[in-house]
Amino acid sequence: MTPCIYVVEGDSWTTKDWRAPSRKPMDRETAWHSSNEKRDYLAYFATARLSPLEQSSGRMLLVCRNNIRNDFFLNVVYDGARQASLKPRRYLIANESWLSQVNKLATMGSVDSALDILYDKVDFLLREGKLSKVDEILESANPETLNINIILGLLTTTLPAKTKLKVRGTFYETVEAYVNDQFDDTAGILIGLK
């Protein structure tokens, strides 16, 4: 039986066929096309990025990346044993929920996956010249509710554009105050990120 994966694309649902999935992460790449629009995706299973408990349940995280537009990311939970009834989790859909969804992923323990998404997303927006969008993200980012890795990810990815972003300076100051308040040893945490 060919495994079936449900993928969320924007607001629509698409069924994908997936043959002989490899459980070894990051070593299997494939190009596929969505049913309604020709797009190339870079996709890989990242079982090892889930907790051992989730892995033992047969749950897998599938990361798909639009390899052409570099702007579309999916995280789908797939269960080999109950694939027909399982609904995917939709992590990245709307701008207003984007940061909180990435933060949730980091809080769940998949910090690397969360940072990969964050790096690609911010980088895409900057390349497209959507500086106001990036400013919106920084403006909505509250250090008190975000994982520290996500906070540093925001400062790191926006560093090359620091002179072009209107609110980055304010965001840095907010983060600096937060770090000084929350961490005993602050040396080196923010060095070079101002």
Add this chain to the structure above:
Amino acid sequence: MVQNLYGARSLPAELRHAGVFIFSVDPTQRHLGLISKSDSGEIEWLHLAWHYFLSQSSPEKEFLWIDPSIATIRLRQVAAQCRKIARENALGGIPYAFDLPNECFDADSMRFLAATKHGLTCATFVLAVFETVGLSLIDSETWPEREDDIDWKSTIIEKLKGRAETSHIQNIESQLHFARFRPEEVAASATIAPGPSDFSSVSPIAEEILKSLAAIDTDN
């Protein structure tokens, strides 16, 4: 023994998200690259092996690695940047040249490598990756111009002829007198990071790293 310098056997247990590895290619040449560890504990490699050849392969020779003196949560960002650069340059790669490792991330195009750059060496690639996440390991202004570095660059240019375009050769011939940051010096700068470190601080540690490399080469 150099602080924060370890043998290959301590991987992956001792690695805090990201580090630097170094090995001897031959008695006169060292090679340098980046290592990172994923959430699952898997080790990933990233090094500029040659002209347009950004490798993700593990070293085939015995190596040493450095645990940079950088906050652990910042090393996560280094690892994330490594994965980002690997994703972006998997097909196109990065040219080999002698540019300084500063401003390699183009603030206009938001691309690594910036269009104003001709290329990097294995050592400046490592410096550039750290620099893009806000960590400048060296103070390049303090690096001396050395006669044997010019000889080394001339040898590299000869090897590039026939592989690189003529225009690229012409561009890097104009970089003969740029400071060279040797692999062992960049490795040394990571041991005393966060920098930027000057040449006089880095140089004696680089000598110690060379001795450690010679020792493992002798053992093997």
